[in-house]
Amino acid sequence: MQRYLSRKARGITPYKAGEQPQGSGIIKLNTNENPYPPSPATLDALERFDGARLRLYPPPDGGELRAAAAQAFGLPESHVFCGNGSDEVLGFAFSAFFDDDIVFPDITYSFYPVWAAYYGISYTTVPLCDDFTVPADRMVGKGGVVIANPNAPTGIALPLSGIEQILRLNPDRVVIVDEAYAAFGAQSAVPLIPRYSNLLVTKTLSKSHALAGLRVGIALGQPHLVDGLERIRDSFNSYPVDMLAQHVGAAALLDADYYDAIARRIISTRENTAHALAMLGFSVLPSSANFLFATLPGVSAPQLKAHLEKNHIYVRHFNQPRIKDYLRITIGTDEQMAELLRCIREYKA
Ligand SMILES: Cc1ncc(COP(=O)(O)O)c(C=O)c1O
Missing domain, CATH: 3.90.1150.10 (Aspartate Aminotransferase, domain 1)
Known part of the structure; x- marks a missing residue:
């Protein structure tokens, strides 16, 4: 049909x-x-959740989830954006920051080319080295860069020096660092956020926090990037994270x-x-x-x-x-x- x-x-x-x-x-x-x-404290938050709260719309910015993420990642709340899984956060980010000419590796998360095509963003893929590492010096995109660190499906992480090299090579464009798997051994780029106005880091509770079914994703970056994501969110769905997910996700983030x-x-x-x-x-x-x-x-x-x-x-x-x-x-x-x-x-x- x-x-x-x-x-x-x-x-x-x-x-x-x-x-x-x-x-x-x-x-x-x-x-x-x-x-x-998920942790006993996370499951306790789920069990004790007052269902009557569901009568109201949730806080659009993530409410207690945003506060917990700010605390967990050591940033002010103004640097945190919450979404319905990091897939949604990444989808919003492609729309908020990219027009054309973005780059990502030839072997990486296979959703990147799908979002690019969906939004009509042209892209070039940069071949991984023979040992499947990301060639940081070649990750230059006139319109922006996306990199998963550790990369998927290889699992190989780029050291922070490589991420910083990519940020310096692309000073006028947003570099998205997708840290879906960083908790399992990569150096996080979050400490670079105060120094780089073009860095957006995405996180998920799906892997490290055993909450794939809850659908919570987070983006971290300077407030002008969070504003960009909010512009897209409020043009699509102003309440992406439901009240229950905000409450349970917050409990998880506080149980490091x-x-x-x-x-x-x-x-x-x-x-x-x-x-x-x-x-x-x-x-x-x-x-x-x-x-x-x-x-x-x-x-x-x-x-x-x-x-x-x-x-x-x-x-x-x-x-x-x-x-x-x-x-x-x-x-x-x-x-x-x-x-x-x-x-x-x-x-x-
Ligand atoms: C590299 C990468 N980024 C993002 C995601 C999306 O995770 P979620 O939407 O569950 O937060 C995945 C899921 O497999 C992934 O592999």
Whole structure:
């Protein structure tokens, strides 16, 4: 029924989200969710939430969530923007700061080209180096730059010096640093915010804070950038974060000890899994995220993925040049990773 679609809807190629298989007994290592539950304090905030508050619209700016984010990231509230997941925040940022001629790496979060196409923003991709690191000196965009740090799906982080180099190379354009996975080992660019008027950092509670289902994303930057995001928000949906998400998200952001502890656990499981995969012959990229990107020479990645799926283990494959032999494996619990390794050994035997 294409005839009912607008020109825009007909012309776009939507982002393809990872599968969300339902049912019990599934080991879900395909969308980088956190294998541990939200903290007891977060769940307590959820249970004690006064449902009668839902009668009113939520504070448009994020209310207590914005205050908690300011506290958690050590910035004034004027430097914080809250949205419905960082996907929405990033979508608003593309619209707020970019016209044309933006750049991002050839291998990165596959939503960037989708937003660019949606808003009609022209873009160039910069090839990652042979070792899949981001060539900071080549990240120059007349219209702006977007970079995920750590990058996805490689998991490789650029040191802060590289981010600073990109900011200096693009003084008149906004540089978006998407830190969806930074809590798992990358240096955050947030401390650079007071010094760089062109830096916007995005964060999410979906990965480090085990709240993918709540949909909370945050952008951090100087107030003129927050104003830009608010202009777009108020031209689209003035209340992007619901009252319940503001309350629960705030409780999560204020419970850093718990979330730091589960991030450390995930990092330890990641390192053990990377070692075990290397022992099985995989080439594994050095990850600073809650996933590994790995290839087993001589083995078809889609076939291995299919074997794992038969055993109810879901991982992600990207049918894209340069990375079609790789699988992206989210870090689960130690038990889940042991089962993954068992199935891989079985496949190899
Ligand atoms: C690099 C990157 N940025 C942003 C997001 C979006 O996260 P969310 O919308 O759940 O905050 C993801 C999700 O997978 C991601 O991989």
